[in-house]
Amino acid sequence: MSFREKSAWISFVVILVAFGFYFAAVTRHLLRPGAPHHDAAGHIGFFALFALLVIAVVVLEVALHILVAIRSPSDAHAPVDERDRLINLKAARIAFYVLMIGAFLSIGTMHLGATAVFMGNCVFFAIWIAELSRLGSQVVLYRRSA
Numbered sequence: 001m002s003f004r005e006k007s008a009w010i011s012f013v014v015i016l017v018a019f020g021f022y023f024a025a026v027t028r029h030l031l032r033p034g035a036p037h038h039d040a041a042g043h044i045g046f047f048a049l050f051a052l053l054v055i056a057v058v059v060l061e062v063a064l065h066i067l068v069a070i071r072s073p074s075d076a077h078a079p080v081d082e083r084d085r086l087i088n089l090k091a092a093r094i095a096f097y098v099l100m101i102g103a104f105l106s107i108g109t110m111h112l113g114a115t116a117v118f119m120g121n122c123v124f125f126a127i128w129i130a131e132l133s134r135l136g137s138q139v140v141l142y143r144r145s146a
Helices: 003-031 040-071 082-111 116-144
Strands: none
Touching: 003 040, 003 116, 082 116
């Protein structure tokens, strides 16, 4: 497995777990019976959770990438070849379409009377799914051409 494939796996798993936890917490809050969906304390709590998760993702990504680079330094310093560029382009194309669909669906929540915070979380969810589709596509394309 190449360094770039390991990198895609690391990013995929870390982002999936971290922000999967975030969206599970948001969904649990929204589905709670009688929950005030417009309370400022809830929004501040979710912002704090989001900030904490961003810091955790950065720290984990850096630590795991350093660990993988130490285990195979020659592979980590190898230049990007034509195959890597093509895989990145194909994965970005897939993610673009996922993001556009998610963005338009997020805009649709505004017409259904959603709050700005809910719409913002919908946009963030679309970004999260698009990034997971990009990283997942990279992993699949690396596996397919291996």
